[in-house]
Amino acid sequence: MDYTAITQDGRGVILTGLKNFQLDTILDCGQSFRWEKNSPESYTGVVFGRQLTISQHQDTLVFHHTTLEDFHNLWHSYFDFPQDYFQLQERFCQDPTLSKAIAFCPGMRLLRQPPWETLCSFIISQNNNIPRIKGIVSRLCETFGNTLAPGVYEFPSPETIATLALEDLAPIRAGFRAKYLLDAARRVADGRLDLASLYTVDLDQARQQLQTILGVGPKVAECVLLYGFSRWECFPVDVWIRRVLDRYYPNGFPHTLAPWAGIAQQYLFHYIRHLPPQDGAGATQ
DNA sequence: AGCCAGGGTCTGC
DNA sequence: GCAGACCATGGC
Numbered sequence: 001m002d003y004t005a006i007t008q009d010g011r012g013v014i015l016t017g018l019k020n021f022q023l024d025t026i027l028d029c030g031q032s033f034r035w036e037k038n039s040p041e042s043y044t045g046v047v048f049g050r051q052l053t054i055s056q057h058q059d060t061l062v063f064h065h066t067t068l069e070d071f072h073n074l075w076h077s078y079f080d081f082p083q084d085y086f087q088l089q090e091r092f093c094q095d096p097t098l099s100k101a102i103a104f105c106p107g108m109r110l111l112r113q114p115p116w117e118t119l120c121s122f123i124i125s126q127n128n129n130i131p132r133i134k135g136i137v138s139r140l141c142e143t144f145g146n147t148l149a150p151g152v153y154e155f156p157s158p159e160t161i162a163t164l165a166l167e168d169l170a171p172i173r174a175g176f177r178a179k180y181l182l183d184a185a186r187r188v189a190d191g192r193l194d195l196a197s198l199y200t201v202d203l204d205q206a207r208q209q210l211q212t213i214l215g216v217g218p219k220v221a222e223c224v225l226l227y228g229f230s231r232w233e234c235f236p237v238d239v240w241i242r243r244v245l246d247r248y249y250p251n252g253f254p255h256t257l258a259p260w261a262g263i264a265q266q267y268l269f270h271y272i273r274h275l276p277p278q279d280g281a282g283a284t285q
Numbered sequence: 286a287g288c289c290a291g292g293g294t295c296t297g298c
Numbered sequence: 299g300c301a302g303a304c305c306a307t308g309g310c
Binding site: 223 | 289290291292293294
Binding site: 127128131132135136173174175176177178 | 307
């Protein structure tokens, strides 16, 4: 376990003895687009119909205004505490490039996010950049999501989006992706696509199912299965990972790491994006 | 002004 | 099967 003790006080639930966990790395690495930074050590987001403010000071993590029940039922899994990142990093470090990537962001973890909002988020992500993805997701929630508190919105359900017309989505400024969101919502709402079944069906069947949605191709399907269904072997390849593969893995990604390739991918993605341009195969932002 | 962004669709060969 | 145009939008 990547923490040694769990306690509760007036602030909320507190984990101490934290290892392999860096909040800003985890919440600002292009896997989730719904967390807002309050300060360098504090973020607020909405998941599972709950607003959470979470803050980290060195090896202490505070889940503000949270019950032990919610921690055990929701957040423990969401932040992937069931997984042993020490063992994972030991495997990864046998590869020289991954070794450098882990040294750069040792606190990286994969979030286990809800499938529906992961699907929408990565439909929106196509041919787009991270700041704008966050903006579109934020407008989608504040325009169509249930209000939990003033200024705090849930992610809108498939049923809600399925009832909308294309022009209703105009204020979201999703561009050509708006029709893709409608198709996804209608397929889920009317039962043509059963998201829950994708946790257990054969991986290639799951890929195939997701790609029946208009606007969902191989890359988006891979992201949805990795981030929304905890399918760690899924390996999304965008322009950044393409550069990593071309430069560091000309003979292919190591087969021995295939079961966790998606997690390795997240270290590599964060690493390559933060290298100086000339070292990172030339790209900006 | 032109290029790029966690891509995919559609057309024409 | 595969290349190439096209798709909205906003930051640089």
